[in-house]
Amino acid sequence: MRTLPEPVVRHWDFPRGIASAALLVRFGAAHGLGRDVLLDGSDLTADHLADPVAEIGACQELAVVRNLAARLPHSGIAAGRHYHATTFGVLGHAFLSAATMQDALGMALRYLDLSFSFTAPTAELAGDRLVITLHPGALPDDVRPFLVERDLAAIHTVIGELVPGEVPVLSVDLAHAAPADTRPHEEVFGVRPRFAAGLDRSVVDASVLARALPLASPEATALCERQCEDLAARRRRRPGVAGEVRRVLELSARFEESMPVVARALGLSPRTLRRRLTEAGTSYQALLDEVRAERAAVLLSGASVEQVAAQLGFAEAASFIHAFRRWYGTTPSNYARTRGTSGG
Template sequence: MRRVVDPGIRDWNFPRGIASVALMVDYAAEHGVPAARMLAGSGLAEATLADPDAQVDAHTELAVIRNLVRELADRPALGVEIGRRYRITTFGIFGFACVSSPTLGEAITFALRFLDLSFTFCLPVVEWTAGEFIAWVHDESVPADVRQFLVERDVTAMHQVMSDLLGRHLPLARAEFIFDEPAYADRIAEVTVVRPRFGRPRNLFTIDPAVLEQPLPQANAHTWAMCLAQCRDLVDRRRARTGIAADVRKLLVPGGTDGFTAPPGIDTVARNLNLSTRTLRRHLDAAGTSYRALLDEVRRALAEEMLTTTPLSVSDVAIRLGYAESSTFIYAFKRWTGATPAAYRRERVPRR
């Protein structure tokens, strides 16, 4: 059976934590490049690197990356060296969620869903087949001047994290890259184990699918569930702060006197933002989301609130969220939470 899993984002332009920038600045300092030169043109102060709650946009990190590539242009395999420094602990709660996942396959699926908690610029799409697991690594939208560096960095970082999860070096079955074979190809082969091929149509690597089903050494169902909830909250907070997605979400949150009125349709939202519907869709797509995804976020939050704080029936909740049929709402709610609305209410509302 063939199964394809896409990332939860459509573009690398998402807000991210400061850890990746700090990692590259530290590496540069070890090789004689002061922080001031690494941060030039980024708008970042050196003190920000020590703030674990600091958040930067992707273009800020990109400015630091360009400084790194320029300052250390004479270092071969720079992307590989940097990529090897991304360990599970670099990713905070996102990393802990991966560590506690039941299997490597589950960790990969989770990571794709919450990819905007990573630092990647190259977007992976994975494909399971009967005899092979393939990760297609897309670099089409990555700026050309740092594209090869970021492919090397991101693929190496992905491999490093998977090896950390397994507790051993993970050999790849295949590794292929679009760029021509560099003089330091042996350094890349140290990561992949298998001899990589260059000048290929697409960037990809493959893994024996049997490895994906092996239990991870630190798997813990309770910790995984807790980390999953925290990652969801973190993503919501990050997305809520920025750009067109924040504007749309504000309009989708109801403002009626009872607090629960059906969210407006996309045409109404577009008019309120003085945009055409087509332009709004394009802006949301560029932001890595969609009206449907934002509507689902708002509907889920409202549904959970109504089910736990009001005596409304499931049918009434469905109507107030704009569903024509209760069955459609029940299906959507189970997709969001893994439970039916009735079961969700029973678990969270004490009997009186």
């Protein structure tokens, strides 16, 4: 049986290279937007954009995304088409040198935190179908549609570059409302998405996984994977204050820790923790929402809505249902049914 690895992370707050932010600035410039407008609030400069080895925080790229999405709404698909395998640096070269599409996909999931994803993609086999689901979690509402479309378009663009022949896309679902013009979506996916669908996912004929890649090289794959391991190890050693807060919350049994409790666990005062999170472009509540959203998606595979609500520290199921709808655009029960799990 073919198996696919779990993604190494299920959140978006990881350090990343400069390539994606630079790409978005170029994309905006091609549509008449000035660099200063696009970099506003990101603390990025022209020197950062020109440094090919610069590393930035996710919130810095998110600021660029917010500026772009506010001025070019419904442009996520168009932006995603500019992401190629080579955009991802050594990880992209690992894709190109893989033996099969399944090997390339496995590499992407094992080193997801070397990508530019904001939507925590997962890949599952359902019979003869490969289901790629994006999990926006607690992404801010003003950037969620843009990033979902950008990430999914980038995934399909790279797959199309890797495998010879047509990619057999069976369906695409998007949780947000349909734009006036869906032709860009149809050009990328080959099908018209179902909008307001509750989930963000693409379903592809699983036969694509067995396709041999034309640039396969076991020697190059081994070298690229070694470089990916080294880069990932270095980045994972310094997660920043947001990552430290998330780590404490992820170890929590019932998410009962208040911000002062977490601050003490990190050796900080609540005021200092609040300030440092603000400087990182996030907040304690946003991080709590992200971790709860990630845990909820996992727990629903084997527990009822009431049980999951209790495990996540909600006083009642209704509060959990309201929060889950805000995170995923659907109810926990509908989410569980769509994924073929319990959630009763």
